[in-house]
Amino acid sequence: MFYFSVLLLIAAVTLLVLKRRSIVDFRFATLTGLLVGGVGLLFALGSFSYVVEPYEVGVPTTLGSVGDTWQPGLHLKSPLTEVTTFSTRPSDLNLTGDDTVEVRSSEGGVLYVDLTVKWAIDPDRTLALYKLSGSAANVQQRLVLPDTREIVRNVFAKHTSVEGYASQREAISTEMEKLITDRLSPRGIVVNSVNLRNVKPSEVLQKAIDQKIQQDQATQQAEAAVLTAKAEAEKRRIEAESTAAANTTIANSLTDRILQSQCYEAFRAAAEKNPVYASPCGSGQGGAPVIVDGSKR
Incomplete structure (x- = not known):
């Protein structure tokens, strides 16, 4: 000018x-x-x-000399x-579509990760940020973008495909946010959040994951069946032991005198309604037959 x-x-x-x-x-x-x-x-x-x-x-x-920062x-x-x-307003780095991050799991499976990093410039660290980037336009392209891609790839490389795709997504998102914050904060960039929006496996990996899930489900069903069979066997064992104990108790309590007495009581009850003829009660010397004529004929 x-x-x-x-x-x-x-x-x-x-x-x-x-x-x-x-x-x-x-x-x-x-x-x-x-x-x-x-x-x-x-x-x-x-x-x-x-x-x-x-x-x-x-x-x-x-003339090449950098001065102190100016406020509004x-x-x-x-x-x-x-x-x-x-600008100190919050900015969004959207890694989706053509910018989707391609990562590999610890097993070598390929995953495609969509995420959003919400970041802003720390006004107190603007001078250091200027020395690193040279301009506001370069902050995202030279610092936020490459560092985020590197950290995302490193985090997913420590997890299996199933963990990255399903079981550990929340833990992975938390780990990435911490690492990205620790990397960018000393450079004057404040990371507000890291939103792991989607993790999509490649077609080959998707088939392998589906097969692994089916195998896990089959294993769980087999384990459940084994537990059920063990429970049934234990139930039958307890019932058998209970029956044997009861039979032993009864056998020990039924002496010849008790059996003969019960036989007499049975004939006496029967004679009140119908004539009952000779029938032995017990055996041995005390096993004489009992004759009851309920009709007096």
């Missing part, structure tokens, strides 16, 4: 000189010279000031000073 204002002022002076020498039309030279000179003066005055917009931080450089507001400067601004 400063050099442009100098050219305008030179042009204005030239027109006024030509007017005095009557080389050009008097009115044209006067009006044009004043107009060009006024514009040049405005540009010249503008080259001595700079306005940093809200939610921005400016980094001034003068009006700042006076040398015409030779260039100002590089950095």
Whole structure:
């Protein structure tokens, strides 16, 4: 801007000189010279000031020397000073579509990862960030993007395909957010969140994962069947032991006198309704037959 204002002022002076020498039309030279000179003066005055917009931080450089950062507001400067601004508003790095990250699991399976990194510039670390990137446009391309890709690949490489695809996605997302934050924070980049949006296996890996899931389900069903069979066998063993114990108790308690007494009671109950004829009760000396004639015939 400063050099442009100098050219305008030179042009204005030239027109006024030509007017005095009557080389050009008097009115044209006067009006044009004043107009060009006024514009040049405005540009010249503008080259001595700079306005940093809200939610921005400016980094001034003068002939290769980097100055302290400028906060939002009006700042006076040398015409030779260039100002590089950095926006402090949150930004999103969307790794999806053509930017999807291709990773490999610990088993060598190929997975395609979609994620979003929400980041922002730390205003207090803008000067260090300028020295690393050179401009705001380079922050994402030179720092956030390559570091994120590297960390995503390294994290997934520590997990199996099934863990990365299904069982450990939440743990993987948490681990990636921590590592990305630890990597970018010292450089002046604040990581607000890392959202693992989708993990898609390749076609070959998808078939292998489906087969592995089916095998796991079959194994679980077989293990459940074995547990059921063991439970049934244990139940039958307990029932058999209970029956044997009961039979032993009964056998030990039924003596000949008890059996003979029960036999007498049975015949007595039967004789009240029907005639009962000779039938032995017990055996041995006490096993004489009992004859009951309920009809008195």
